[in-house]
Amino acid sequence: MNKIKNSLKNKLLFFIGALFIILSATLTYYFFSQAKKIMEEELVQRGSTLVRNLAYNSKIGLKSNNKQILSEVIQGVLIEKDVSYVIITGKNNEEIVSGVVNKDKHLKEQLPYLETDNFGVKVSPFFIGKLKFYDFIVPVIVKNEDTVSDEDIYGLSGIDNEEEKSVEENNTKPKEVITGYVRIGLNTASIYNNLSSIRKVGILIMLLILVFAIIILYVFLEYSIGPINELAKVAVEVSKGNLSKKIEVKSNDEIGILGEAFNKMIHDLNVLIGKVKYSADYLSELSKKVKITADEVAVGAAKEGESVEKTGSSVDELNISMREINEGIDSLSSSTGESSSSISELTSSIGEVNRNMVNLTKSVDETSSSITQISVSVKEINSHIQELFQTSENTATSMVQIDRSIREIEENTKNTLELSKKMIDDAKNGKQSVLSSIEGIEFIKESFVEIVNAINSLSDKTSTIGKILNYINDIAEQTNLLALNAAIIAAQAGEEGKSFTVVADEIKELADRTAHYTSEVSGLMDSLDNEVSRSKTAISKGETSIETGINLSKKASFALDNIMNSAKNSSERINIITKATVEQSRGSHEVTESINSIVEKLKKISYATVEEEQGIGRVVESLRNITVSSNKINTSTAEQSNGSRQIMAAIENINEMVNFFSRGIQEQRRGIEQILQSMMNIREISGSNERNSNSLNDIVEELNNNIEELNNVVRYFKLEEKN
Amino acid sequence: MNEKNIQLAVFSVGKAKLAMDIMKIREILKFQDVTELPGTPEFVEGVIDLRGLIIPIIDLRKRLGISDKEYDKKTRILVAIISGQIVGLIVDEVHEVIRLTEDEIKPPPKISGSFSATYIAGICDKDKEIIIILNYDKLMSTSEIVEFEKINKSLISGFGKDISKSKKEKKKTKKKKEVKKTKKKSIEDENEQD
Numbered sequence A: 001m002n003k004i005k006n007s008l009k010n011k012l013l014f015f016i017g018a019l020f021i022i023l024s025a026t027l028t029y030y031f032f033s034q035a036k037k038i039m040e041e042e043l044v045q046r047g048s049t050l051v052r053n054l055a056y057n058s059k060i061g062l063k064s065n066n067k068q069i070l071s072e073v074i075q076g077v078l079i080e081k082d083v084s085y086v087i088i089t090g091k092n093n094e095e096i097v098s099g100v101v102n103k104d105k106h107l108k109e110q111l112p113y114l115e116t117d118n119f120g121v122k123v124s125p126f127f128i129g130k131l132k133f134y135d136f137i138v139p140v141i142v143k144n145e146d147t148v149s150d151e152d153i154y155g156l157s158g159i160d161n162e163e164e165k166s167v168e169e170n171n172t173k174p175k176e177v178i179t180g181y182v183r184i185g186l187n188t189a190s191i192y193n194n195l196s197s198i199r200k201v202g203i204l205i206m207l208l209i210l211v212f213a214i215i216i217l218y219v220f221l222e223y224s225i226g227p228i229n230e231l232a233k234v235a236v237e238v239s240k241g242n243l244s245k246k247i248e249v250k251s252n253d254e255i256g257i258l259g260e261a262f263n264k265m266i267h268d269l270n271v272l273i274g275k276v277k278y279s280a281d282y283l284s285e286l287s288k289k290v291k292i293t294a295d296e297v298a299v300g301a302a303k304e305g306e307s308v309e310k311t312g313s314s315v316d317e318l319n320i321s322m323r324e325i326n327e328g329i330d331s332l333s334s335s336t337g338e339s340s341s342s343i344s345e346l347t348s349s350i351g352e353v354n355r356n357m358v359n360l361t362k363s364v365d366e367t368s369s370s371i372t373q374i375s376v377s378v379k380e381i382n383s384h385i386q387e388l389f390q391t392s393e394n395t396a397t398s399m400v401q402i403d404r405s406i407r408e409i410e411e412n413t414k415n416t417l418e419l420s421k422k423m424i425d426d427a428k429n430g431k432q433s434v435l436s437s438i439e440g441i442e443f444i445k446e447s448f449v450e451i452v453n454a455i456n457s458l459s460d461k462t463s464t465i466g467k468i469l470n471y472i473n474d475i476a477e478q479t480n481l482l483a484l485n486a487a488i489i490a491a492q493a494g495e496e497g498k499s500f501t502v503v504a505d506e507i508k509e510l511a512d513r514t515a516h517y518t519s520e521v522s523g524l525m526d527s528l529d530n531e532v533s534r535s536k537t538a539i540s541k542g543e544t545s546i547e548t549g550i551n552l553s554k555k556a557s558f559a560l561d562n563i564m565n566s567a568k569n570s571s572e573r574i575n576i577i578t579k580a581t582v583e584q585s586r587g588s589h590e591v592t593e594s595i596n597s598i599v600e601k602l603k604k605i606s607y608a609t610v611e612e613e614q615g616i617g618r619v620v621e622s623l624r625n626i627t628v629s630s631n632k633i634n635t636s637t638a639e640q641s642n643g644s645r646q647i648m649a650a651i652e653n654i655n656e657m658v659n660f661f662s663r664g665i666q667e668q669r670r671g672i673e674q675i676l677q678s679m680m681n682i683r684e685i686s687g688s689n690e691r692n693s694n695s696l697n698d699i700v701e702e703l704n705n706n707i708e709e710l711n712n713v714v715r716y717f718k719l720e721e722k723n
Numbered sequence B: 001m002n003e004k005n006i007q008l009a010v011f012s013v014g015k016a017k018l019a020m021d022i023m024k025i026r027e028i029l030k031f032q033d034v035t036e037l038p039g040t041p042e043f044v045e046g047v048i049d050l051r052g053l054i055i056p057i058i059d060l061r062k063r064l065g066i067s068d069k070e071y072d073k074k075t076r077i078l079v080a081i082i083s084g085q086i087v088g089l090i091v092d093e094v095h096e097v098i099r100l101t102e103d104e105i106k107p108p109p110k111i112s113g114s115f116s117a118t119y120i121a122g123i124c125d126k127d128k129e130i131i132i133i134l135n136y137d138k139l140m141s142t143s144e145i146v147e148f149e150k151i152n153k154s155l156i157s158g159f160g161k162d163i164s165k166s167k168k169e170k171k172k173t174k175k176k177k178e179v180k181k182t183k184k185k186s187i188e189d190e191n192e193q194d
Helices: A008-057 A059-064 A067-078 A102-110 A150-155 A159-172 A189-239 A254-334 A340-650 A652-716 B060-064 B115-119 B142-159 B172-193
Strands: A083-090 A095-100 A122-128 A131-142 A177-187 B006-013 B016-021 B025-030 B046-050 B053-059 B076-082 B085-091 B093-100 B120-126 B129-134
Touching: A008 A059, A008 A067, A008 A122, A008 A131, A008 A177, A008 A189, A059 A067, A059 A083, A059 A131, A059 A177, A067 A083, A067 A095, A083 A102, A095 A102, A189 A254, A254 A340, A254 A652, A340 B006, A340 B025, A340 B093, B006 B060, B006 B076, B006 B085, B006 B129, B025 B046, B053 B060, B053 B142, B060 B085, B076 B093, B085 B142, B093 B120, B115 B120
Parallel strands: B016 B129, B053 B085
Antiparallel strands: A083 A095, A083 A177, A122 A131, A131 A177, B006 B016, B006 B093, B025 B076, B046 B053, B076 B085, B120 B129
């Protein structure tokens, strides 16, 4: 299968994928630029607050010019997040104290000089290398250069208030002066770090979504545009002439409808090509037949030509002889015509012979043509008979097959009959065994009743034994109690009762043993009771099983009866079928025989037509003989002519008469020439016949060529396989 | 046989196996219906008639604070003499009479203040089973004994029997004599009934 490189699916996939990538990239870029902006604004806000706080905190240090306080304050700021450096300068912008975060230490030399502002926080971003910093400068303002009151340090409630106040004070009170400046640098590196980590995650998510979307898109396109590919492939196949392909229509959309229409078209094309092929085959058959006929016609024309040639040669010979006759008559005319009467007779006889000859030739020609026709029709009959023969032989072979299958059916029905008989026997046997099993089950039922009776009496006896056991138990207990009391009394009797103690102990032991045995017996009785009740339930279950067994056996017996009846019915039907098949077999035998006899008769007819043909051959032969005899007649006339020459010598005198006669002969000669002319005409006609047959052959040839071409064209199409 | 041998009647109340000196026991009876007696203290179940002798009955389960149990054919009444008074004790079952030397009896665990500690005379280990030997005289408090005396007196006087000698005699030997007398009488009664 050839793959379509620039398929619609790939184009769509590429286009929508590219669109999606551009969209997602734009969105991502917008999102990150916004995030960066917000974070930087936040940083600036924070830096402003920090620097104001620092300014406020460093007032005292600046006032007293105490570096230690200032550096402590700076340390406090340096630990804040993102703070890169802190510088506190004097009022003349000279550095008093500075601190740089360790990681930014090397940057200190690169810090740009930034203009200070006397009012408020001045924010100025700058770059060192790729790193972006925000620098915040704020002036430290106090009321008086000499003294710093508590109010200056602590009295202000907020930084903003202080700023406002300092501005106000600067404007109104000249005493308030700037003691120094505080400068803070904030590093934006953390923002970029955060952004880059967020960016990584964001890009990853975008990629995932992209891959997912492309997969969904691919599946969708595969589903929706896939059938078009299929359609295209099948269309290519059809354009190559392969009509056996079909499109599997899966969907109900336009593509599905297209596929169905395409299938319909292919099917119609199949039918059409099939019809064309059939017509071409038929035409081919016809052209073969026409060719055979044309060949026959050609053969006939050739034969006709030959016979015309022969006739012509005979006429030539006749002419020659006529000339000889003429010469003879010339010589005769040179002699005196004595025997003019005999010559006239001779001439007349020669004329008669001549006439007879013409008639004979004509009749021979007619006979020849009719015989040719007969021959052609006989050939046709023969070909028809051959076809008939073929057909009847085919029928005979099919009859033989039918006969064989009928015999097989007969065999099978016989087997089936035997099987059904066997089945009846089996069913009888089965019924017998079912009846005997019912009897057995009845016997089991009776014995079950006996067992139940026995178990019931056993149960009664066990309960009696239980009662007896209870009595024994009571006695044992009583004995035990008596033994205990005896032991007590014996103990209280002291030394005198000691011997009695032994007796009391033994009595107690006996009582205990009795109790022990009775409890054992009672346990045994309990288990016996359990067994009895279990066997009772088992028996009741067995009884129900027996009932179901009997019912089932009866049902089985009934079913076996049914089987036997149906087997008998089927056996009867099989008998009928057997009879019918035997009759059928006989009938088919008869049919086969009659067909065979037809074949025999056809063979005979075929032989007869062959004989007929041979007879026609013989007729043609005799015609030739006739021609030969007519030639002989000619020679005899020549002899006659000789005789007449002899007579001529005798009758020179009657030359005039002979001359007159000669003129008649001249006329005769002209007549013969006319005959010759007509013979030439006939020859021409037969030649044209031959040419016509040849052209017919050519036409048939051409027709064959055309049919062959048509067949080739049809063969180009691979038709769908018919089931 | 050693002179220090003690004979004990072993019985059970609840899950506990208890023992009692055989010399304190007069008789072991099958359980018989107890007649409730109005006006008696709560700890007295009622009375039974033992061959003409009316005996107050105490349920030892109640006494020892064990939950009630229905009486069955193993239930026995131990007729014993406690602090000179004849009392019938209802127990779950009486097992046997065992003989012990005094060495085998161990002293009770010291749990001061509780009632249980007072009525346990000792503990012994018989066939890997702990048997608690009861101290009879501690089974009832003095006031209860007085109550009993009253009951016994009233019962005796009620039946008009002449046991006036035994009213003030609290010595055990004399009690034994009285017991012998009553026993003889009861035997005589039985003979008469037979």
